[in-house]
Amino acid sequence: MDCTDFIDRYSDYDDSLLPPREEAVFRAHLDLCEACARYDRVLRKGRMLARQMDPEPTADFIPRLRLRLLTAPEPRLMAASPVAAGGFLTLALAAVLGLWLVDAGPGSRATAELQIGSRATSLPASAYLGPVDWTTGRVDRGRASSYSPLEIGPPAYRASRSVSTGLSSTISHTLD
């Protein structure tokens, strides 16, 4: 083996892609050739140094991402139908409208569950807007920054009754 062969196939050697016999030939060349041994050393040390320079994400990376996702168009969930594709705003507005349509009554807690297509998504309607004030049915945008679609979990659902909004999607409205 000469130095040109060594350099040409160095990647295979470095990535342990060579059969054992060929690898032995490479090792033997490294023992004999100072120039190729230096090449190998420089590359390994350079790689090690480069790996030490990984930048750390800022501490507020995830909170900022949550805020961005609040305003991002909705993801299409597995059970999504063309209705769902119609847009997040339609669904979110439908959810809020649905809450207004039903009088929850004092002291009651309401949760909304979007039913998209034939299957409920189990994401609350408020997930992308912010928490809903359950007495008024309004979305509290003031608290939206502390309320994240990344952290929301479906509220505990109780016996439900359905309300048709006439907006192509059904909102199941659950009351205590």
Place this chain on the structure above:
Amino acid sequence: MARALQIQKPAVRTRSQELAELEDARLAAEFLAGEARAFTVLADRYHARLLNFIYRMIGDRDRAEDLVQETFVRVYRHLHRYDQNRKFSTWAYTIAGNLAKNELRNRSRNPMVLFQTIKKNWEADHRPLEWEDNRYRPDDLYRKRDLREKVEVAVAQLPEHHRVVFVLRELEGKTYEEISDITGVNLGTVKSRLNRARNAFAELIAPHIE
């Protein structure tokens, strides 16, 4: 006796802990099924790696973080398009790589952006040494920083199509197949580009390392 009276509490695992143990594809499936917390786990798992990748590609830390955010927004919106038979990381890196490529293309049209990046990096590199780890002597610190800077510059000097392969292999530890998927070039080209990138990198840093 006391030991006998001890009541073994069953270990209670929270839903978040359960999610944290799932593989990426399973998390994606959980998210698509309505489990919003699964996305948090994916974001936690990948944001530092993607930041490193994009930063190496574009050389601007702040902008790299913006692009990682944009990557996650796209992942969030289009997760239904992700083929769960393939690696999630490959898909996420492909999105990140495309954003980095667009950024570089936009920059080449706007030299002012490049100038601002160099200026920002220069200012960061020339902050006083006392802000760093004081276990080392200042001259050691200086030498170490200088060497790292040269390595960083060497990576940045590689042509874009070599750099992306180099960063994915050497810094991100991706396999040739993954790199091929991420970059959209065939395996042979990945290998030859990696070899050329390694040669160029070695040439650039050799005078400083030995």
